[in-house]
Amino acid sequence: MSREPRREQLLNAADRVIQREGPSASMNAIAAEAGITKPILYRHFGDRTGLIRALTERHTSGLLAAVRAALAEPLERRDRVEHVLDTYLAGIEARPQVYRLLTHPEPGDPSGAGNALAPALRQIAEEITRAVQNQVDLGADRDLLAEAWGRGITGMVLAAGDWWLETRPCTRTRMVQALADLLWGRLAAAADLPTAILPPTPAEPNGD
Amino acid sequence: MSREPRREQLLNAADRVIQREGPSASMNAIAAEAGITKPILYRHFGDRTGLIRALTERHTSGLLAAVRAALAEPLERRDRVEHVLDTYLAGIEARPQVYRLLTHPEPGDPSGAGNALAPALRQIAEEITRAVQNQVDLGADRDLLAEAWGRGITGMVLAAGDWWLETRPCTRTRMVQALADLLWGRLAAAADLPTAILPPTPAEPNGD
């Protein structure tokens, strides 16, 4: 059995363990699931990051391709945005553990910077950036806005999607609407609530 | 010297180490900086999470109070939003290491769920939610929208702010504008770019 198929088997095992135990599964656990011991994993993947990376790249491709396709859909812009949001939420809904792996940067990653966006999400952010650059007329600030928005939108959907998955406050469709409304400037368009322009805001109980 | 002042000293030491080495500083390092050894830290804070929590609560109060104040400022809504954004960005700009501590959930935190938002940010999200509920007329969906938007906006600013800190693509003021524009529906308002409705999008090189 040459290298590649073996790698696939090991990745499958790792996948199973992470589905079961979450992204913090130990190398030992993964090796055990594969019916072997640690050094083999290390021979194939170098270190834990390598394994995780290989694993995420597998799943990322699916989500990323889906998002990319949604971004290229020939719809009205608002519909396209909703479609992208729905695609992402559907993706994370399908397999939460995998989703965590993709979206939450691995623990032992003190290197360089503490980027808020995991690699998979950074790729999505770039995809959004590109789509905005290609599809929306933003004038001279185009590049800056597209980049900032790409990250911003991704972070927004990450945080909101996380919360939605956790608490399930509403259907997916409704959530898509809520986020699309936010992106659509409903915050700007809505009227003031008259009574509460300056509420008291008395103390800082500092409750955790 | 009773407990409290000592605690403060230890927190100061921890603060220094984290400023210097980032949030992954070890307990040994912190103890060394304080001129003592590990068990004392554990006596005071229970475990690492306790230490980190105490530390974040300190800094959180500042950032949180600033954001809260900005949210209550008697300005036009758009100006208030810009003010909040600027407050946050200024805060994270001032002390990046501390900021990472606040915004990036601690590694070894397998407990419960993999929330995308660290506690400090969750508090900010709640603050935004409350502000939206109190200040904006969103009709029947008010509560859901406010909650989703609170998380979403926080995540957006987290991700975008992270990127801005990392790459410094523009001044803070400009960044504030970019984000406010996004929240203000400029994505909806801008015209289509005519030429590129369906670009080729040839291959998937899967570059990392």
Added chain:
DNA sequence: CCGGGGTGTTACCCCGGGTAACATGGTCGG
């Protein structure tokens, strides 16, 4: 004088990432 509660220490446990060194088994050139 003595006991208790604070400060501090050394030395250890456990676990997880990562590695060194050795064993096994098939395949290929002589």
Added chain:
DNA sequence: CCGACCATGTTACCCGGGGTAACACCCCGG
């Protein structure tokens, strides 16, 4: 047929970090 080679696998270990047990000191009040 035999040795060389290479990948697969093993056991046993190192290291560093979180966390703890057990012991030592010091000071203060009864």
